[in-house]
Structures are given as C-alpha cells and as structure tokens.
Amino acid sequence: MKSPRKYPSSTDVARLAGVSQSAVSRAFNEGKSVSEETSRKVFEAAKQLGYSPNFIPRMLLKHRSDLVAIVISDSANPFYAAAVDAFSKALQETGHQVLLVSVDGGPALDGILPRLASYRVDAIVSALPVVTKAAAEAFARLRIPIVSFNTPAHNQWVASVCSDNAGGAALVADLFVKRGAKSFGFIGGTPSDYASEERLRGFRERLGTHGFDRIEIAMGDYLYEDAYKAAAAMAERREVPEALFCANDLMAFGVLDALRRAGLRVPQDVMVAGYDDVPAAAWGSFDLTTVVHGHEAMVAAAIAILHARMADGAEPTDGVTTTVPVSLIERATTRR
Amino acid sequence: MKSPRKYPSSTDVARLAGVSQSAVSRAFNEGKSVSEETSRKVFEAAKQLGYSPNFIPRMLLKHRSDLVAIVISDSANPFYAAAVDAFSKALQETGHQVLLVSVDGGPALDGILPRLASYRVDAIVSALPVVTKAAAEAFARLRIPIVSFNTPAHNQWVASVCSDNAGGAALVADLFVKRGAKSFGFIGGTPSDYASEERLRGFRERLGTHGFDRIEIAMGDYLYEDAYKAAAAMAERREVPEALFCANDLMAFGVLDALRRAGLRVPQDVMVAGYDDVPAAAWGSFDLTTVVHGHEAMVAAAIAILHARMADGAEPTDGVTTTVPVSLIERATTRR
DNA sequence: CTGAAAGCGCTAACAG
DNA sequence: CTGTTAGCGCTTTCAG
Numbered sequence: 001m002k003s004p005r006k007y008p009s010s011t012d013v014a015r016l017a018g019v020s021q022s023a024v025s026r027a028f029n030e031g032k033s034v035s036e037e038t039s040r041k042v043f044e045a046a047k048q049l050g051y052s053p054n055f056i057p058r059m060l061l062k063h064r065s066d067l068v069a070i071v072i073s074d075s076a077n078p079f080y081a082a083a084v085d086a087f088s089k090a091l092q093e094t095g096h097q098v099l100l101v102s103v104d105g106g107p108a109l110d111g112i113l114p115r116l117a118s119y120r121v122d123a124i125v126s127a128l129p130v131v132t133k134a135a136a137e138a139f140a141r142l143r144i145p146i147v148s149f150n151t152p153a154h155n156q157w158v159a160s161v162c163s164d165n166a167g168g169a170a171l172v173a174d175l176f177v178k179r180g181a182k183s184f185g186f187i188g189g190t191p192s193d194y195a196s197e198e199r200l201r202g203f204r205e206r207l208g209t210h211g212f213d214r215i216e217i218a219m220g221d222y223l224y225e226d227a228y229k230a231a232a233a234m235a236e237r238r239e240v241p242e243a244l245f246c247a248n249d250l251m252a253f254g255v256l257d258a259l260r261r262a263g264l265r266v267p268q269d270v271m272v273a274g275y276d277d278v279p280a281a282a283w284g285s286f287d288l289t290t291v292v293h294g295h296e297a298m299v300a301a302a303i304a305i306l307h308a309r310m311a312d313g314a315e316p317t318d319g320v321t322t323t324v325p326v327s328l329i330e331r332a333t334t335r336r
Numbered sequence: 337m338k339s340p341r342k343y344p345s346s347t348d349v350a351r352l353a354g355v356s357q358s359a360v361s362r363a364f365n366e367g368k369s370v371s372e373e374t375s376r377k378v379f380e381a382a383k384q385l386g387y388s389p390n391f392i393p394r395m396l397l398k399h400r401s402d403l404v405a406i407v408i409s410d411s412a413n414p415f416y417a418a419a420v421d422a423f424s425k426a427l428q429e430t431g432h433q434v435l436l437v438s439v440d441g442g443p444a445l446d447g448i449l450p451r452l453a454s455y456r457v458d459a460i461v462s463a464l465p466v467v468t469k470a471a472a473e474a475f476a477r478l479r480i481p482i483v484s485f486n487t488p489a490h491n492q493w494v495a496s497v498c499s500d501n502a503g504g505a506a507l508v509a510d511l512f513v514k515r516g517a518k519s520f521g522f523i524g525g526t527p528s529d530y531a532s533e534e535r536l537r538g539f540r541e542r543l544g545t546h547g548f549d550r551i552e553i554a555m556g557d558y559l560y561e562d563a564y565k566a567a568a569a570m571a572e573r574r575e576v577p578e579a580l581f582c583a584n585d586l587m588a589f590g591v592l593d594a595l596r597r598a599g600l601r602v603p604q605d606v607m608v609a610g611y612d613d614v615p616a617a618a619w620g621s622f623d624l625t626t627v628v629h630g631h632e633a634m635v636a637a638a639i640a641i642l643h644a645r646m647a648d649g650a651e652p653t654d655g656v657t658t659t660v661p662v663s664l665i666e667r668a669t670t671r672r
Numbered sequence: 673c674t675g676a677a678a679g680c681g682c683t684a685a686c687a688g
Numbered sequence: 689c690t691g692t693t694a695g696c697g698c699t700t701t702c703a704g
Contacts, residue, residue: 005479006399007456009681020691025683050477051454056401057682060696063342070436075421076615078414085411088438097455100436102405102424117388119433120343141386142343217472224619258618258690279412283560284593285621344696356675361699369673393698396680679703687692 016043145309163293164201175204176265179245235262287332353381481645499629502538509542517579563587571598
C-alpha cells in the first residue's frame with residue numbers, strides 16, 4: 001500500500017504565513033491570544049494550502065482520544081440500531097467521536113479489548129449480552145469508563161443501564177389477568193440471556209400473586225422466524241394458552257403471524273404482548289400491545305454516567321445498575 | 337475534566353524489562369528481529385504493567401489512521417442499518433476502524449468535512465443522499481478516497497455504488513403487466529431523491545413499452561405513516577390503481593395496511609410491490625413482492641473500490657458509478 | 673540482534 | 689502578543 005500523500009502541517013502554514021508554528025496552533029484554537037493580523041495571515045495561508053489541523057498529535061499530548069467505542073453484536077435488532085443512533089448523536093454533540101465495533105458471534109468483550117485499549121478510547125458503551133469479569137477488570141485497571149447497556153454487568157467496575165425488565169413483565173401479567181386470561185405462555189429470547197430471564201421472572205412472579213403458577217414456555221432466540229415456529233408448534237398441539245407474552249416485539253410479530261395462519265383470532269382466542277415498542281408494533285398489521293422502555297431515557301442515563309466517569313478519571317463505581325422505568329402501551333392484541 | 341490516568345508506555349516496559357525502548361517496539365511488531373529472550377522479558381514486563389501498545393503515535397508516523405468514516409443520515413431505515421453493519425464488519429477484517437458519523441437533517445457532507453479531515457480518516461463511505469461538489473473537491477484535494485453509497489455523486493472525484501434502481505423498477509412493471517394490471521400507481525420517497533426518481537423513471541419507461549402511460553403518483557417520504565396516509569387517501573377517493581409500486585418496503589407495508597383497512601383485497605383488488613427486501617417483507621403479514629438489491633454485493637463493491645483507492649493514493653477516478661444488479665422476488669402481494 | 677537518536681505534528685510553558 | 693523549546697509515545701534508520 002502506497003503511503004498516502006502527506007497533509008500540509010502547521011509548520012507548512014507557518015512558513016507560508018511568515019509566522020511561527022505555534023502562532024498557527026494558537027490561531028486554530030479558541031481562546032488563545034493571537035492578534036487579528038497574525039490570525040488573518042494564518043488563515044490565509046491555511047486556506048491556500050488546504051490545511052486542517054491534525055488531531056492526532058493532540059491525542060498524544062492530552063492523553064485523550066475523544067473516541068468512545070460502541071460495541072454491538074445484535075445490530076439486526078432495531079432497538080439496538082436506534083440506540084446506536086442516539087448514542088452517536090449524543091456523543092458527537094460533546095465533541096466525541098464514535099468508534100463502532102461490530103462483533104459477530106462471541107458475546108464477550110475480551111477479544112476486542114486490546115484493540116480498544118490501543119486506540120486509547122476514552123470510554124466504552126457495551127451493548128453486548130455479557131461483560132466478563134476479566135474484561136471489566138482490564139478496563140478498570142486501564143481506567144476506561146465502561147457502561148453496559150441493557151445488560152447488568154454484576155461487576156464493581158462496570159456501570160449498567162437497564163430497562164426495568166421484571167417491572168415491564170409484571171405490567172403485562174397484570175393486563176393479561178385484567179383482560180380475563182386464565183392460561184399463560186412466554187416466548188423467551190436466548191436462554192440464559194439476562195433480559196429474557198428477567199422478563200420471565202417478573203411475569204411469573206406477578207402471575208403468582210394473581211394465583212396463577214403455570215406458564216407454558218418456549219424459546220424464540222429473539223427472532224421472528226423462531227418465534228413463528230414456536231407458536232405454530234403450540235397451535236399444532238392445540239396447546240396455545242390464552243395469553244402469550246413475548247420477550248421482544250420481533251418474536252411477537254412471528255407469533256401473531258403464526259397464530260393467524262393457524263386460524264386463531266387475536267385477541268379473542270389468544271392475547272399477545274411484546275417488549276420494546278419498535279415502530280412496527282404500531283403498524284396496522286400488528287397493533288401490538290407492548291412494553292415501552294424509553295430508549296431515550298436509557299441512552300441519556302448511560303451518557304450521563306459516561307460523562308461523569310470520564311470527568312472523574314473513572315473511579316471505581318459501586319457496580320450500580322440504573323434501572324430505567326418502563327410503561328405499557330395497550331393496543332389491539334389485548335383489547336377485548 | 338480531570339486529565340485521565342496515563343497509560344504505561346513502551347519506555348516504562350523497557351525500563352522494567354531492562355531493555356531499550358526500541359526493543360519493546362520490535363517485540364510488539366510482527367516480523368522484527370528480536371531474540372526469544374528479549375521478547376520474553378518484554379512481554380513479562382508488559383503484562384505486569386498492563387501495557388498495550390499505543391496506536392496513536394503510529395498514526396502520526398505513518399500518516400495513516402486506519403480509520404474509515406461511515407457517514408449516515410437515515411439510520412432508521414433497516415436497509416442502511418444492515419449496510420453499516422456489513423461495512424463495519426468488512427472494514428474491521430482488514431484492520432480498519434469505523435468512525436460512525438450520524439448526521440441529522442442536512443444531507444450534505446460539507447458540515448462534517450473538517451472534522452473528518454482532522455481525524456485524518458483514510459477513507460469515507462457516504463450514505464448521504466447528496467455529495468456536494470465542494471465537499472467532493474475538498475476530499476479530492478486531501479486525497480481521501482470517498483465512495484458514495486446508493487446515490488451517484490455525478491462527480492469526478494467520487495466513486496459511487498448504486499443498486500440498479502431503474503432496472504428493478506422495470507422488473508416490477510413487467511410483473512404487474514404480466515399479472516394483468518391495467519392501471520398503475522407509484523408511491524415515491526423523498527421528492528428529488530435520486531433512488532426514488534430512478535425507480536419512477538424505470539417503472540414509467542417500462543410501462544410505456546407495454547403501452548401504458550398513465551401513473552398515479554403520490555409521495556410517502558420513505559415512511560410507513562406517510563405511505564399509509566397516501567394510500568388511505570387514494571382509497572377514500574376510490575382511485576386506487578390495480579397495481580401500486582412503492583419506492584421502498586416500509587412504504588409498501590403502510591400501503592398494505594391502509595388498503596386492508598379500507599376493505600380492499602391484495603392482490604385480488606390491488607397488487608403491491610416494494611423495494612429493498614427488508615426482513616419484514618418475508619413475514620406472513622406482508623408477504624410482499626419486492627426488489628432485492630443484494631446489499632452484500634453493494635457493500636462488497638464499495639469495499640473493493642475503497643481498498644483500491646486507499647492503495648493507489650486516491651488517484652482521481654473517472655467518477656464511475658458501479659451499478660449492482662437487482663432481482664425481483666415475487667410473493668403473495670402480486671401472485672394471483 | 674540491539675541500543676541510541678531522530679522525528680511524526682502538535683500543545684504548553686516560558687521568555688521576551 | 690509572539691517565538692523558542694521541550695516533549696507526547698511510538699517507528700525507523702543507523703551504528704555497533
């Protein structure tokens with residue numbers, strides 16, 4: 001690979017403008033004392049050369065890169081896509097740049113840890129299902145603030161921001177009962193996934209207080225297709241409960257399509273609820289009752305933590321998990 | 337903001353290992369001559385200090401950042417979300433890092449040009465609807481390779497990769513005619529948007545060759561909601577054509593929901609086709625006939641151009657637009 | 673194979 | 689206000 005053409009440097013500009021190199025630096029930085037005259041000459045020369053200041057030496061000097069890494073694995077999920085978008089906009093507003101890291105299978109941060117460290121990122125947002133203890137400790141030693149998005153890290157070094165999964169699930173349980181359901185089912189995401197388990201836990205506990213203790217459980221891997229199959233199988237066996245709670249909206253869509261295909265009516269025969277409130281949940285075809293976790297609120301909370309920790313030099317946190325409240329929006333799939 | 341804790345440097349490692357700083361550098365770079373013994377001592381010390389090499393000085397020295405910017409404005413669209421994902425995975429495989437830049441309203445690259453230049457990105461992928469001449473020339477002068485994704489730049493300095501919009505639209509026209517439609521409608525995206533106009537052009541021209549020259553046109557801004565309203569309005573006026581082509585799938589979903597709400601049957605009363613083949617197009621609720629533009633092929637083409645141009649020092653291109661072929665997948669919304 | 677030394681482009685402290 | 693100077697942490701000659 002041919003080495004790229006060199007950019008003009010502040011020294012080049014200085015030479016052309018007939019001033020010192022530091023004068024150029026000052027002209028390009030707010031709040032430094034430069035005379036009108038010098039400044040004019042500098043910008044004149046800079047324009048002529050097509051100069052733009054190079055931020056890389058600054059990173060070296062200041063020991064800050066202004067880079068924040070966002071690590072994501074499940075970018076097919078619109079919920080995460082929206083979160084990435086919100087994060088990047090918020091970060092850019094405070095002068096940070098976003099390093100987007102897409103990891104494929106492995107749920108762990110461990111593999112990309114050295115890369116992140118070598119780029120000297122100022123902070124990390126992890127949207128991975130798991131933050132291992134080893135990775136967390138490595139970042140803690142490096143003093144890189146890290147916040148785990150939508151998965152609690154159970155780790156003293158990592159701050160987490162989660163939606164109130166169990167609380168949202170409880171709201172669904174209440175609604176199902178209020179609407180008269182007597183038998184219940186749950187379509188989970190990935191086994192052992194935190195959010196999925198919490199949603200099941202909240203659902204089960206609240207149903208328990210209503211005196212119901214049996215839940216038909218199936219797994220759908222957070223995917224439309226798998227959930228479709230799971231629901232189709234239930235219908236095949238004639239074992240569809242009166243109310244089905246899906247751990248995300250995507251799966252709820254699959255369930256709705258499978259039930260309709262099987263000739264069951266929603267909500268008359270079966271009620272369905274999801275989680276996430278993705279845009280499609282409001283569409284006429286689905287009109288899905290679902291749990292809304294203000295993702296703006298989650299992103300805002302995460303950003304606030306990040307800024308605080310970048311400012312304080314990443315002192316150990318108490319591993320606190322910020323739980324963002326959720327609400328339930330009832331639509332046609334439960335309204336009867 | 338407190339200045340962050342300094343990372344251990346290669347000098348620190350060298351001191352602890354009792355070797356020179358350059359020995360540490362060599363140990364951490366493949367293919368440099370270092371003895372087994374030295375290497376061992378270096379890694380030992382590095383581990384003890386938690387050292388990871390700092391890439392920032394390297395960027396300074398090599399005049400390459402290994403950063404590739406992806407600039408995106410419409411991140412709500414799953415098509416772009418998937419493209420970003422594919423780009424970032426492909427780029428990471430070749431040792432590049434992705435700088436994600438989300439811009440909001442302004443369709444132009446001009447505003448973020450200085451920032452990209454200052455970060456000395458090695459290349460740019462623009463998924464913006466427009467690349468201005470000024471921006472293109474600035475990047476050309478800086479020798480930053482840039483490829484415009486899904487919008488031709490009509491500019492000598494910018495390589496473009498587009499899907500064969502007109503060709504895909506022509507396929508839709510053929511199918512509609514073959515299935516017996518006699519009246520036609522088009523729901524466009526943003527007015528003056530290239531992709532939308534090309535799709536209309538291809539649709540109109542091919543219909544012309546079949547002897548049809550009237551097309552009912554409405555605009556839907558690429559959104560479900562707006563397309564829903566447009567179709568609902570058509571239904572209200574009892575002016576729904578027998579075949580409706582929507583400039584993207586999202587709008588086709590809106591149209592389908594609106595038509596059904598209005599009591600029209602698809603495909604018996606109205607045929608509908610979209611463009612993109614987003615995952616939801618295959619779902620039971622929609623089962624939408626749509627144009628598939630292999631986004632993998634588009635991303636692969638863009639990546640190939642990027643690599644070639646990064647290698648050749650970004651010589652001026654001939655402003656060539658690579659057109660990626662598309663295909664049509666027929667589903668229930670036209671099958672009668 | 674290894675160390676010393678130069679220098680990438682910038683910022684900041686220091687004199688003037 | 690401005691120039692000089694000293695690095696930031698690396699990679700890369702250049703001698704040994």
